[in-house]
Amino acid sequence: MNVTSSTVEAITVIEASGSIDSKTAPEFERTAIAAIQGQKEVIIDLTNVEFLSSAGLRVLLMIYRQVKTQSGKVVLVGTSEEIQDIMANTGFLSFFITVDTLDEGVKTLKAS
Template identity: 80%
Template sequence: MNVTSSTVDTITLIEATGSIDSKTAPDFERTALTAIQGQSEVIIDLTNVDFLSSAGLRVLLMIYRQVKAKNGKVVLVGTSEEIQDIMANTGFLAFFSLAETLDEGLTILKTA
């Protein structure tokens, strides 16, 4: 798994590639939590994530809580049907806005 963070139009973008499971979740957590410090608008691009375990869900929830504490919003981009199903079944989908593309995610945050 690979995780990168950058800024697009003052919005923090976290991009993950590969599987987010018990082995890779700590790296995802470390990179993501460092990137979102002080941020209230975050996009997490999951377009290239093929698997998300409960450990990955836990990290997403941590990100959500930290951003929400600043009255912010988190948008998930490119979430596969399988991952959306997992998130729907666990109730996690209600915490996030979903977008198909990065541009759509940016639009959601700019109009929020």
Template identity: 80%
Template sequence: MNVTSSTVEGITVIEASGSIDSKTASEFERNAIAAIQGKSAAIINLSNVDFLSSAGLRVLLMIYRQIKAQNGKVVLVGTSEEILDIMANTGFLSFFITAETLEEGINTLKAA
């Protein structure tokens, strides 16, 4: 698991790679929450995430709640069909905007 954050066109982008499971969710949470402090928009790039457990879903929900408290939006980018299916089946997908590319995610947030 590797987590990085950057700012692209004024928007916080969190990029994760590897599996987000019970062993790695705390690292993902720590890095992601630090990156979004006081932010009202974020993009989470999951294009290099190969597995997302319930612990990972919990962290995504925490991120959503923090951004939502700032009246903001979260865009998930590059999410695999398998992860999208899991999120749809659990109702989590309704909290997020999805985009295929980082550019599409940035444009979506700028238009909001």
């Protein structure tokens, strides 16, 4: 798994690739939590994530809660149908705004 953070139009973007499971979730968590400190607009790009375990879901929930304490929003980009199904079945999908592309994510946050 690889995790990077960047800024696009003053929005923090966290991009992950590979699998987010019990072995890789701690790295995902460290990178993401450090990147979102004090941020109100966050995009998590999961376009290249092949698998998301319960450990990955836990990290997404931590990110959501931290951003929400700032009265912010989290947008998920490029979630596969499988990941969306998992998130819908666990009730997690309702916490996030989901879009297909990074450009849509930026537009969504800028419009709100």
